[in-house]
Structures are given as C-alpha cells and as structure tokens.
Amino acid sequence: MVLDRSLATAELVLEIATAASGEAELDDILRATRDRLGKVVPLTGGSIALVEDDDLVIRAAVGPFAEEALGQRMARGNGRSWKVVETGEPFMSRDLTAEGVRPQGEKAAAAMRSWLGVPIVRNGQGIGLLEIDSTMPDAFDERDAELLQTIVRALSGPVDLASRYAAERRAGVLRDAFIGVISHELRTPITTIYGLSKMLRSRAVKMPPEELAEAVADIEAEADRLHRLAEDLLVLSRAEGGSLDVSREPILLSHISRRAVAAEEVRWPTHRFVLEITAGVTPVLGEEIYVEQVIRNLLTNAAKYSEPDSEIDVILDQTEDAVLVRVLDSGIGIEPDDAGHLFDLFFRSTTAVRQAAGAGIGLFVCKQLVDAMGGRIYGMARPGGGAEFGFSLPVDIEQDLIPEL
Secondary structure, eight states: OHHHHHHHHHHHHHHHHHHHHTOOSHHHHHHHHHHHHTTTSOOSEEEEEEEETTEEEEEEEESTTHHHHTTOEEESSSSHHHHHHHHOOOEEESOHHHHTOOOSSHHHHHHOOEEEEEEEEETTEEEEEEEEEESSTTOOOHHHHHHHHHHHHHHHHHHHHHHHHHHHHHHHHHHHHHHHHIIIIIHHHHHHHHHHHHHHHHHGGGSOHHHHHHHHHHHHHHHHHHHHHHHHHHHHHHHHTTOOOOOOEEEOHHHHHHHHHHHHHHHOTTSEEEEEEOTTOOOEEEOHHHHHHHHHHHHHHHHHTSOTTOEEEEEEEEOSSEEEEEEEOOSSOOOGGGGGGTTSTTOOOHHHHHHOOOOSOHHHHHHHHHHHTTOEEEEEEOTTSSEEEEEEEESOTTSOOTTOO
C-alpha cells in the first residue's frame, strides 16, 4: 500500500506540474490541481491566496464556497492562514464545528467541516497559501498534508509567474481604461463648468433669475460630480497600488446614512428617498469618510438608473455580528449574465450604458473600501423589478475572516 501511495503521489505531482506549467491563469492552475487532486483526496473545494503587502488575498477559488471566498483579503495577524504562510508549516482542522471555528460566509459556515492549508514558498519566502476543504469531518490526514506540500513545491514557480502575468496584464488594462476615463468622464464636467462660467461672466446681469439659478445649479452639480469622480479615482489608484489604508474605528451607520441620504435628496430632487433604521442598531468598525462614500455611490446608482419620481429605500438592519445597509430601487434591474461582474473594474452592462453615462468604477471602489474595512458587499435583482445593493460591516473587530482558520 505504501508503494502504491508513493507511486500515485509521484504520478499526481507530475500531472499537476505538467498542467500548471502550461497555464498562465491562476484559476486554470488551481482547477487543474483540484481536478487531479480530487481523484485521491476527498476534497470539496479549495483556493489559492497570495501575499500582497500586509494582506493575504484569495486570488483563485473552486468549489461551493468559491464565490464567497474569492477576493477576500486577510490582514496580517494571528489567524491560522497567516500562521501557515509565516511559519512555512501546514495546518489541519479535522472538525471545524468541534473546534469552535466558524468560517465567515453563509455557505461555508453551514457546510465546511475540514480544512487543510499548506504554504506556497518561493526562494525561501512564503508567497501564498494553497488550501483544500471538505464538507465532511476528518476528511484529511497527515499523508494528505505531505502530498499537498509536495504539490506546492511543484506549483510555486507557475503560481508566481501567473501572479506576475496577471498583475502586468491588469496594469495594462487599467492604464488604457484610465486614459478613457480621463478623456471622457473628466472632460465632460470640466467642459460644462467652464462653458457655464464663461456664460455667467458675459450674461449674468442680463439673465432672468430662473435661468441664472439653473446655470448655477448645473455648475454645482457638475462640480460635485467631478469631486466624487476624483475621490473614486483616488481610491482606485491606492487599491491598485496596494496602499489602501483604512482605519477601523467605532462609527454609527445610522448617523452616516442620514447624512448621505440628505445629501442625495438635494442632488436628486426628482426621487423620493425613504430611510428605515431598525431600533438598537449598534456601532460598527470602519472609517466614516469611506463609509459615506460607499453609501452615496450606491444611492447615486439607484437614482441614476431609476425613473424620476420613483422611490429609493434605504434600510439598516442589525444582524448577529454586523450591521447591514440595503439600498433598494425599482430601476433597470440586473441581468442574470451580469450578476457576477457587478463589482468588476470598468464593467457596465449594456442596459446601464443606454440609461446613463458612467465610468464603471463606482461599484469597484465600493467593494475595495468595504473589503478593506472587513465587510461584505453584494448586488442582486429584486423579484418585482429593480435592484438591491447592500453591504455589511462587523460590530466586532475580532471576528474571523474568510477563511481565517
């Protein structure tokens, strides 16, 4: 049996290394690993997380918990995932429920039972983590840990190269798209402000009061649009550069929501904003200025893609370990094919493009900010039409992060 196991391991490692060497994408490398590894190890899913500055970022994931895990950032700390990377030693949880560990995410928390993580090491330094999980307790043993260690040694080179390739390609896409934003989205409000300002200088004394008030209102609206676009671009540049620093201080979402709604009511007088706050909403952890930026971005989208005179509901709900902010509209909704791309950089659906102008960075910025504050963000179609976007922030800074085991 030992000889059979050794032979099977050697064949498996050779298959994975061969497949990985021909792939440039992390998802493809992980999928090739999962498909082959699943033949000898009773796994349900898995992920690859890579070190980015002081975060461990899940860059590829497969299995039933993939959607919840993908993109999660785990701050450097005492969590087991980081411990695996920093010590270079694997870690196994045979039964998460019995050990009192509750992974974040509804699917993972309800079903994940076993977890095994091994470090990905390149040139003597931990660059990431390969983890596998199972819905069964005691799914893995020491032999599986040894097998994964052998596999990651074969994977470290291809994973490192794939990560560098993805970063370079993303930088190129970002550069090209940024030029497009500069040439259109910034030019439009600047041109409007400049033109109206010249008109006011030459004709203000001759203009009827209502035309003067309208011109001033247009200048204010375009200046606000320019200011907010600049704020989003600043967050975007910091997020792409890996330097998005966000504090986590106790803040009251009720106060911030009231302020954000009041500001959007002025900006969108043709819409009705209704704010509903559940009694007893507790403080959450985050940075006030960024939370307001997220709420106002969501409210702006709701108004921009809804008909005039429609109602936009803002609801604050208390959950066991977080406060949830929900923004509901009756606008253009979300097509099923677009649901998985809502928070992608520069993504705009065909329907959204026809409805209103935009840069396609607002929701991406919202996700970056919410993730950095340890929260969750989502978007989905409403059954009766329209869309619901929302985010939650934790009330306890010590809660586990996905899959901070």
